[in-house]
Amino acid sequence: MGREAEEVREERVEVAPGVRLWYRAAGSGPAIVCQNGVGVTITFWEEFAERFARHGYTTVIWDYRGHGRSDEPREPNELTLDICVEDLxxxxxHAGIEKACLLGHSMGAQLGWEFYRKHPERVTGLVPTLGTYRNAVSSFYDMPRIAPKVFASASYVANSFPQFVKKLTGLAAWQPALSDLVVRKLEIVHPTLSPKGWLPPYLEHMAKLDPRVFFALAVAIKDHDASDLLPRIGVPTLVVAGERDFFCPPRVAKEMADLIPGAELLVIPGGSHAATIEQPDLFDLRLERFLEERVLARKQAEHA
Known part of the structure; x- marks a missing residue:
């Protein structure tokens, strides 16, 4: 605990002709690979990956096509969960990792389900974090009738007038203090626990992101359903929820945990959709126990 990471590598891997993805691998030991939410770069995983690399793990963080430091997709509307699975x-x-425990924030949880569906032999554990397992749009603010209609309208505007939408998101990036005040007042993030430094880089990223790329993935997670898969999952699973997550409410997390054999559930008190950076110590302690007692113990038993 607390030692310096043994190695940090930033690499690019070609996933399609002319399309390379950026990733960062750090540390050594059992692998933890982190998946982002739609429209998000490594915001919610970067400091976590640094901490666990010092704690004796290999950690990998990466950007989807069109996000962060990765290349744009050949067509902005082409992205699907299946493409992201094969990109992962x-x-x-490329990182030389045969098996890993998959941590997924928001959309990253759904990516974890589908990666396990196609490559179960490469998964040592699953930690869906502040995410769902089906129709991610219907759970927004617990408005299953209204949210899909709002989403459909926003998707139409983004795909019809992408430059106009980019200008709107750019305005928010120019006013980070005001944007921070708004998201706290609306309790999109915890009013006091959410760190102040994360929002400006997120807004800058959103201002650069092609809205058609964003909505291609958003449609993918809206149409996604892993209900059939969850009862058949055979690796240790820790479902993480935020008590006040208005995007993926804790009732959805409980549904997931109930469907998965032997799954554990962590509900972060007062946690929003950014709960892992609001209360990182709580998240780290619970995850480390899960890794040691379930994931690593299972691996050791298989080799005994």
């Missing part, structure tokens, strides 16, 4: 497999191959 190529990142693992």
């Amino acid at each position: 497999a190529k990142v693992l191959d």
Whole structure:
């Protein structure tokens, strides 16, 4: 605990002709690979990955096509969960990782389900974090009738007038203090626990992101359903929820935990959709116990 990470590598891997994904691998030991939410770069995983690399793990963080330091997709509307699954497999191959515990924030949880569906032999554990397992749009603010209609309208505008939408998101990036005040007042993030430094880089990223790329993935997670898969999951699973997450409410997390054999559930008190950076110590302690008692213990038993 507390030692310096043994190695940090920033690499790019070609996943399609002319399309390379950026990733960062750090540390050594059992692998933890982190998946982002839609429209998000490594915001919610960067400091976590640094901490666990010092704690004796290999950690990998990466950006989807069109996000962060990765290349744009050949067509902005082409992205699907299946493409992201195979992109993740190529990142693992390039990083020399045979098996990993998959941590997924928001959309990253759904990516974890589908990666396990296609590559179960490469997964040592699953930690869906502040995410769902089906129709991510219907759970927004617990408005299953209204949210899909709002989403459909926003998707139409973004795909019809992408430059106009980019200008709107750019305005928010120019006013980070005001944007921070708004998201706290609306309790999109915890009013006092959410760190102040994360929002400006997120807004800058959103201002650069092609809205058509954003909504291609948003449609993918809206149409996604892993209900059939969850009862068949055979690796240790820790479901993480925020008590006040208005995007993926804790009742959805409980549904997931109930469907998965032997799954554990952590509900972060007062946690929003950014709960892991609001209360990182609580998240780290619970995750480390899960890794040691379930994931690593299972691996040791298989080799005994």
